[in-house]
Amino acid sequence: MPQAVDAFGFNRHLFLVPLSKFFLSTHQPQVVGSFGSGSDLQKSALCDVLSSCDIVEIRLDILHTEQGFATPNSWSHLTDIPLLFTARRSEEGGAASLDAETRMNLLRETLDHAALIDIEVASIPEMTNLIEELRERNIPWIASYHDFKKLPANAALKHAAQKAKEAGAKVFKAAAMLATPDDMARLAEFQLGDHGLLVSTMGMGPLAPISRLLCAQSGSVLNYGYIGDSPTAPGQWDSTFLKLAISRLAAM
Numbered sequence: 001m002p003q004a005v006d007a008f009g010f011n012r013h014l015f016l017v018p019l020s021k022f023f024l025s026t027h028q029p030q031v032v033g034s035f036g037s038g039s040d041l042q043k044s045a046l047c048d049v050l051s052s053c054d055i056v057e058i059r060l061d062i063l064h065t066e067q068g069f070a071t072p073n074s075w076s077h078l079t080d081i082p083l084l085f086t087a088r089r090s091e092e093g094g095a096a097s098l099d100a101e102t103r104m105n106l107l108r109e110t111l112d113h114a115a116l117i118d119i120e121v122a123s124i125p126e127m128t129n130l131i132e133e134l135r136e137r138n139i140p141w142i143a144s145y146h147d148f149k150k151l152p153a154n155a156a157l158k159h160a161a162q163k164a165k166e167a168g169a170k171v172f173k174a175a176a177m178l179a180t181p182d183d184m185a186r187l188a189e190f191q192l193g194d195h196g197l198l199v200s201t202m203g204m205g206p207l208a209p210i211s212r213l214l215c216a217q218s219g220s221v222l223n224y225g226y227i228g229d230s231p232t233a234p235g236q237w238d239s240t241f242l243k244l245a246i247s248r249l250a251a252m
Contacts, residue, residue: 024140024171024198026219029246030054032084033227033239038066038074040228046077052227052240053081055115059232060087060106065095070106072113082115084142089120092146093233100126108133116170117141121160124167131167140170142222148204148234151176151183154190161195171198171221175233178203184211191218208235216246 024030033053035041041058049056056078063070064087075083087103088094098106104127107117117134119127121143134141143164145157152160157174164172172195178184184207191201200222203211216223223246225239226232237245 024221026198026221029216029220029223029250031239031243031246032057032222032224034224034232034236035059035228036062036226036230036232037228038063040230041074044077044227046079046081048240049078049227050081052238052243053225054243055082055084055222056227057084057086057118057224057232058110059095060085060110061098061103062095064098064102064106070109075113083110083113084116084118085110085114086118086144088118089123092120092122092144093148103127104130111137111139114139118144118173119169121145121163121172124163135168141168142171142173142200143167143169144173144175146174147176149177151178151187151203154186157190158195161197161199165196169197171200173200173222175202175204175224177205177234178207178211179205181207183207184214187211188214188218191215191220202233204234204236206235208233209237212237212242213245213249217249 031053032055033049034057058075060070063074085107087106089103090097100123108130117139119141145160161172184203187201187203191199198221200220201215202224212223223242225237225242227239
């Protein structure tokens with residue numbers, strides 16, 4: 001029986017992990033393993049990746065910046081794990097100043113392989129066509145919100161979550177710099193609230209490691225660590241250690 005081949009000449013079935021195998025639930029925190037460089041991605045071993053996370057984040061902005069392209073050649077060895085694709089805007093930690101059209105095109109080229117797509121809340125107005133395509137193809141997406149200077153006020157977080165919900169996101173993700181234990185407690189309190197959609201929260205900076213465990217225990221559905229040698233956010237855990245720590249806490 002013929003098998004579908006994409007524009008790059010790859011068998012689509014090699015990359016597709018049925019969504020039924022990937023659950024998003026506040027009762028089952030998932031660990032995202034993010035690659036901070038193209039070399040970390042290329043040299044990764046599938047067995048190590050499978051043991052270190054539940055879903056892999058492919059940063060298309062990083063691949064495009066480092067290599068000038070982002071094609072399935074980069075992730076063709078990751079055949080048995082769901083893939084999350086992100087093309088981050090520079091204002092929220094992107095590797096380069098890629099305009100919205102470039103980022104949207106990078107994301108669109110991965111849709112045959114994607115279990116999840118990440119689009120910033122701030123990019124929603126610019127990516128309505130892509131969001132409609134995700135809806136038509138039944139591909140869930142994350143509406144992300146990052147602040148590398150501070151933890152925003154509760155009103156700002158709630159407003160961003162509402163925008164995510166109205167746009168049809170499956171998950172609202174908030175990552176913010178934490179300065180004090182009070183910030184960490186407030187972020188966890190936001191996580192515990194009912195915002196009308198699934199929520200993923202995490203701190204950045206010196207308090208990031210403990211905040212990510214606290215947020216996971218508070219119901220964060222996606223909890224990010226890094227694979228390889230390059231963190232993708234300040235204070236990020238190695239995903240293997242994060243997965244182990246979350247599983248140990250869940251068993252207590």
